[in-house]
Amino acid sequence: MIVNEAAQRRQPLVLVSLLLIIVAGLYSYANLPREAAPDIQIPYIFVTTDYEGVAPEDMEKLITVPLERKLKGLEGVEELTSQSDDGTSTIAIKFLPSEDIDDALQKVRDKVDQASGDLPSDLEDDPLVSEMNFSDMPIIQVVLSGPFSLKRLKVFAEDLEDRFESISGVLDARIIGGLEREIHVEFDLDRVGAYKVPFAAMLQSVERGNVNMPGGSMDIGDMRYQVRVPEDFRSPAEIDSIVAFVRDGKPVYLRDVAAIRDHYKDITTLSRLNGENAVTLQVIKRSGENIIDINDRVAAVVEEMRLLLPPTLTISLTADMAEDIRNMVADLENNILTGLILVLGVVLIFIGGRSAVFVSVAIPVSMLITFALLRLLDITLNMVVLFSLILALGMLVDNGIVIVENIYRHMQEGKDRFQAALDGTSEVAWPVITSTLTTVGAFFPMIFWPGIMGGFMSFLPKTVILALAGSLFVALVINPVLSARYQTAAPALAVDGNVVRSRSKRAYLWLLEWALNHRALVLGVCVVMLLGSALAFGKFGKGVEFFPETEPKRAYANVKLPVGTNLDATDRYIRIIEDVCSEYADVRYVIGSTGAATGGDFGGGGSGTHLGSVTLDFVPIGERSRHSSEIISEVRDRLSALITGAELRVEKEDEGPPTGDPVSLEIYGDDMQVLAGIVEQVRALMRDIPGIVDMKDNLVTGKPEIQIRVDKEKTSLLGLDTYTVAYTVKAAINGAKVGVFREGKDEYDIVAKLPRKDRESVESLRRITVSGLDGEPVPLTTLARVDLASGLGAINHKDQKRVVTVSSDVSGRLANDIIRELDGKLGALAWPRGYTYSFAGEQEEQRKAQEFLSEAFVAAIFLIFMVLVAQFNSMVTPLIVLTSVVLSFIGVFTGLLITGTAFGIIMTGVGVISLAGVVVNNAIVLIDYFEQLKAKGMQTREALLEAGLTRFRPVLLTAVTTILGLLPMALGVSFDFFKWKLITESESAQWWGPMAVAVIFGLLVATLLTLVVVPVLCSLQDGGRAWLTRRRSGKAGEAVART
Structure with a gap:
């Protein structure tokens, strides 16, 4: 082969290239940005x-x-x-x-x-x-808490804000909570009535009295002067000297009808950390900056400030993405290292010392090539990329095993190292290239996975393809050069000196001979195994799921009271939840927030005085005494008994790409009252379905309102209009911004409105006056009727149609089973004309993923078939190779049954597609060598036995290395090489374990059966060819005889 020959002639260049790869790979790995999840674009x-x-x-x-x-x-x-x-x-x-x-x-x-x-x-x-834009999401939250007022906490936060924003790479530091200064102009209704001052005139007096306006410039003599009117307020006290109105030639000052207060904006949210008042700083990074580096510098600033701030002030770092990333990366790196050691160990046992070293070079060198390519392609080191490397780990040595084994065999035949390297590599180069291309062909269609899910998962095929390309380069260029320079061969007689290997080969030879004598029985048993495993999983398996269940890092207890409930009443519920959550030692932080819901909030809006939430931040998984899911379930049960008169949800933080709730039902219709009735019926149905928890909907009705019903005719007769009435009411109650007060670099709003005591009764509302045409105040009650009523909350549309969503989480059952049961019950309801429903959320994403993966699997099989046709120049032989894919399903279904794992649409689906490219490799190597022996004149049976024995060890070894590479992930057990301890619970294993299980069992069963079934099929194929040849020869003889 040209590449191999060129490499052998320029061995020093290859060794220098190897050194360059090591340096570039190590540099790239050290400088690759780390992220927990891929930074995908949300459309x-x-x-x-x-x-x-x-x-x-x-x-x-x-x-x-x-x-x-x-x-x-x-x-x-x-x-x-x-x-x-x-x-x-x-x-x-x-x-x-x-x-x-x-x-x-x-x-x-x-x-x-x-x-x-x-x-x-x-x-x-x-x-x-x-x-x-995910770049606008906070990368860390710094929470200030302690025995201080909200005003004092805000001052501390502002000190930290300035320091954080001076850090290179920090875009913004946002302060959430505390008290925000605001200048209030509070009108006294009694005095306004006594002086007969129009409301609009008072608002305009403040707005027009606070002016700092440039007037242009003037040339006077030799000088140019700027002209301006600097009459903006120097202090809040200046505001009360403004003339609000002139009545009978006498000025009415603002102080006569209003009080000026240097105050704060109305508090709409409350926040606490572990029961103490809190103010939060959210740090936002610039796009492309390293999260870990920035968070380290934020932490360093916090440590400096601890020495300057009061010792009773608690500064806590929460929602730290850098910590999550470090834990995730370390977890996956430990899995890689554990798998690497297992792979190297088995290679050493099977091949022996020096050959094992040459083969094992493929793993680190291929990974270093991958790291360099990732950096060139601007791909970050995230959970998907790292798992992709684990998936590829065992495959990286496959090509090297085949080539080094073949070189070793040629050396045992008496050839020198240089010639053995040339001949041994050339002999298996095309099968190695073909097997690599089939694996690439299996992963390639997944690159085109559309949508958010595709953006998340497409990094898997990209990384695996890069790693396989690196391993092919190592196998065809580096391995032969190292073998030619340093390989030594044992005498040919010592090949089977290992007792275990020798016995296993004799056992395999016996089994293969038996299979060739009982071909129909072997194929029949395989069909029965395939159908039996599928039926057994359908009956006894755990069913189908979208994403695997994981132990969450955080959870949210959200409470929803009747709309209109004030902040203090809602806060009493939040304090009850805080007290319960604080009892758990595995909960590191309890963050209470009143006035807003968090993490899957009650649909239709995440803020309002009737909403509240408590965030439970768990200690790292290795430090927990209990599973976080158990704690969440227990908290839900306890709070359900304590919280009455409110809607409660205790839900975990979801990982991975956003998909929506497991059960999400969208109901369409025009009339909100009819929709409300349907929603009640649906909720009643869902309450009776086992497994549904944390039910919610985004319909808000019965919202208390005070409606001002304007008499349009009377208003018009007085020279007014509806807008003037509405604006006056809005300004009085909600407040009207009439200017800003500047102090140094800061600006504070000046807001005119009624004092709080006059905004707490309907009677005060009736005393508001509206400015008439002649400036005379007109009582609101003359122009309008004040009624108590109820109105709608948030109104949602989807594709311009009104829609209400009813959704829930699931516990103890798969979402698919629950949706199937719910759909049956919904079909039995009497739906009004024009009202329909559809399932959305996770179910919709699952449907899309299922459709794509089905298409990707077909495309992968087609690409593999095309590669095989090119390799074998046959239409039948590729079909024999592809039987390995069918046989792998026996292992997949059996593995899921044994481990009690559900068939994951994403994880198992991707695992099956991955298997399609991996399992065919063994059949390719086996059939290729069989055809080489046939070409040399060997009989079919002898050629099959010889090919099976010769390729037995490399076939078995390539399968075992791939399995061992994934074993730590499947078991969730690995060794922590940073802390030198055994890890028995792995966060990444919860996420990726189902895929590892599918690949391991599928590959294990497919490999064992391939060693037997493929020779049987080849025997049948060769027999069929012989029969066709004889038949054609017979017909030709008959034709000659007739002539």
Whole structure:
């Protein structure tokens, strides 16, 4: 082979290249950015519009619907969803994966600009168009807590904020919580009535009295002077001297009708860490920066500040992505090292000392080549990449084993090292290339996996293909050169000196001869095993799942009270939850938050005074005395008995790509009251289904409202309009921003509104006055009726249709089984005309993944078939090779049964496709050598026996190395080479274990059966050829006789 011959003639160049690979690989590995999960692009664009004080129904009509009408014409949109809530409209546009996100962003902006004429004229800000970017997510949270007021904690946080933002690579440090300064102008209704001051006039007086305006410039003599009017407020005290109105020629000062307070914005959320008041700093990194490096510097700043801040102040680092990444990477690295040692050990036992060293070179050198290529391709070191290396670990030595074994055999035949390296490599080069291409062919279709899931999982085939390319280079170039320079051969008689190897070969020879004598029985047994394993798994297996269940690092206890519940009432529930969660030693941090839900919040909105959550942050998995899932289940049971009059969810943090809830039902219809009735029926059905936990829906009805019903005719007769009335009410209750107060580099809003005591009764609302045409105040009750009523909460759309989502988590049962049962019950309901339902969330993603993986499997088989046809120049031989793929299913189903593992759509599905490329390699090597022997004139039976015996050891060894490489991941057991201790619970094994189980058992069974079944099929094929040859010869003889 040309490559091999060139390498042998330039051995020094190959050795220098090897050194260069080692240096480049080590450098790349040290400098590859580490991430817990791949940084994938989420094809979502959001359009957010704020219209303060407007009810959800009005937001839907005035904002959401006009924008949706324009946006529906966009090309490449997969899904359009929206939510209209109090004062906010949010539209989410999910584009197809093929769409360029930057181009899509511009198209959305253009459509929003076109819709601007249909939006209300008094919108303070234009709709905001933004894309979802994982780079904007916080990489660490620094929580300040202790026996301090929220005002003091905010001061401490601001000190840290400045230091964090000075760190290179930090984009922003956001302060969440604390008290935010605001200047209040609080009007006294009694005094306003006494002085008869119009409300609008008071607002304008503050706004127009706070001016710092440039007036241009003037040339006076030889000098140029800038002209400006610097009449902005120097202190809050200046505000009360403004003239609010002039009545009968006398000024009415603002201090006569209002009180000026240097105060804070109304508190809408409360936060605590382990029961103490808390303020949080979220650190955001710049795109492309190293998370671990930045978080280390953040931690260093925190340690410096501990010496300067009060000792009673607690500074905790939570949601630390660097810690998660370190643990994940270390876990996977330990699995790689443990698997590497197992592989090297078995190679040493099977091959012997020096040959084992040459073969084992393939693993580290191939991985170093992979690290260098990953860095060139700008791929980070994440959980998917590292598992891909584990999956490839045993395969990396396969090519080397075949080539080094063959070189060793040629040396035993008496050839010198140089010639043995040339002949031994050339003899098996094409089978080695073919086997590598078949494996690449199996993984290649998965590169084109679409969507978010594809972005996440596509790193697996990319990494495996790079690693296999590296191993092929090592096998064809480096291994032969090392063998030619340093290999020595034992005498030929010593080949089977190992008793175990000798006995195993004799046993295999006996089995193969028996199989060739009972070909029909062998094939019949295989068919029975295949059907039996499939039927057994269907009856006794754990069923089908989307993603494997894992032990979570965090959990969230969310509580939802009736809409309208105030912050203090909700906080009482949150304190009960905090007390329960604080009792568990395996919970490191208990973070309470009132006014917002966290991690899978109650649909329809993650904030509101009726919502609250408690985050449970568990200690690392190796330090836990119990499984975190057990604690979550126990907390759920305990809280269910304590929390009454509220809806409770205790849910774990999901890992991997976002897929939605395991059970997610979307109900479509126009009338929200009808939808509410259907939702109640659906929830009643779901409550009776075992395995459903943490049920929720995003329908909010019965929201308490005070409605101002304007008498339009009377208002018009007085020269006013509905908008003037509405704006006056909004300013009085919600507040109107009438300017900013500047102090140094900081700006604080000046807000005019009624004092809190006048915003706590309907009677105060009735005392508001509206400015008439002549400036005279007109009582609100003259213009409108004040009614108590109830309204809708958030209104959701999907593809412009109103939709309500009912969803839940599952416990003790597979989501697929529950959905099947629920679907049957839903079909029995009497659905009103025009109202429909569909399953979404995880179920929808599962369907998409299942469709793609089925197509990928077919494509992989086709690519493998094409490679085999090119190799063997036959249509039948490739079909014999592909029987290995069919035989592997026996192992897959048996392995899942033995280990009690569910068939994972993602993990097992990818494992089966991976198997398709791996198991055929052994058949290729076996059949190729059989055909070489036949070409030399050997009889079929003798050639099959000789090929089986000769390839027995390399075939068995390549399978065993792949199995041992994955064994630590399948068992969840490895050795921690950093702390020198045995790991019996691995986080990564929970995630990737099902795939490892599928590959191990599939490869084990397929290899053992391949050594027997493939020779049987080859025997039948050769017999069929002989029969056809005889028949053709007979017909030719008859034709000659007739002539």
